[in-house]
């Protein structure tokens with residue numbers, strides 16, 4: 175945790191919606207005149223696409239069918255922790271980009287499945303924003319949760335998450351439904367043991383819940399729209415959260431527990447703006463004082 179160089183980490187499984195949440199934060203940063211540097215979690219994969227496929231084949235040949243991009247040892251989490259710590263102490267650090275598709279390849283000049291070179295963060299940023307798979311990992315080797323000042327989980331209920339991933343991977347990355355389904359299956363063990371535990375470390379979780387039928391997510395023709403869903407917002411520490419204010423500002427919202435607010439899916443962006451703007455301002459103000 176750093177008051178001088180704060181870190182915000184947004185954690186979610188593949189297709190959960192962390193990139194979408196980043197857009198909301200970018201609006202807050204722009205409106206409040208905050209300069210952020212960001213990390214896409216895939217930048218800390220251990221292998222490029224070809225080497226990952228080779229490693230997968232090797233492990234499967236050895237009888238290990240649990241290895242995937244979700245696995246701790248498929249990612250350079252020690253390096254991620256070092257970057258978090260360096261940034262929290264100095265406001266400096268580095269990242270790179272994992273190139274997923276042709277559009278990213280065109281933008282970066284690096285072929286899909288490869289990494290760009292490591293590059294230093296620009297100087298004089300107000301905060302570091304992480305979005306990816308492992309922003310709140312606590313295990314025997316690293317404790318990323320301890321280094322992030324604001325930890326957010328993006329955790330749609332699993333059938334909805336699978337629908338989002340299938341549609342995104344099909345439309346943006348050119349994978350078939352069958353290939354994405356195979357990936358989902360292969361990642362299940364690590365999803366349970368590496369991804370899910372983080373959502374007990376996060377300060378606030380956003381869980382989008384469809385209110386339309388998603389019983390068979392593998393045949394869904396489209397992603398349930400915001401208006402076809404609700405969002406459960408859980409606060410790990412509800413003290414200091416002005417629930418009456420939030421409920422007055424978010425039409426159709428209600429409390430289900432002392433730390434849980436439910437809102438219409440179409441109000442998710444508004445809720446994030448109302449909740450995170452004062453938190454971000456406070457983090458940056460305390461940083462400038464430090």
Ligand SMILES: Nc1ncnc2c1ncn2[C@@H]1O[C@H](COP(=O)(O)OP(=O)(O)OP(=O)(O)O)[C@@H](O)[C@H]1O
Pocket residue numbers: 186187188189190191192193194195306338339341342382397398399400442
């Ligand atoms: N709140 C939402 N309402 C409707 N659709 C959403 C929402 N959040 C995400 N989606 C859709 O789900 C898909 C995946 O979203 P996104 O790319 O943000 O996921 P991600 O967590 O960044 O995935 P990855 O980590 O694999 O890059 C996209 O098609 C996006 O439009």
Ligand SMILES: O=C(CO)[C@H](O)[C@H](O)COP(=O)(O)O
Pocket residue numbers: 187188189216223243272274287307347
């Ligand atoms: O999305 C991901 C995890 O969130 C991975 O970055 C992605 O699946 C990489 O795999 P591939 O190179 O096969 O697309």
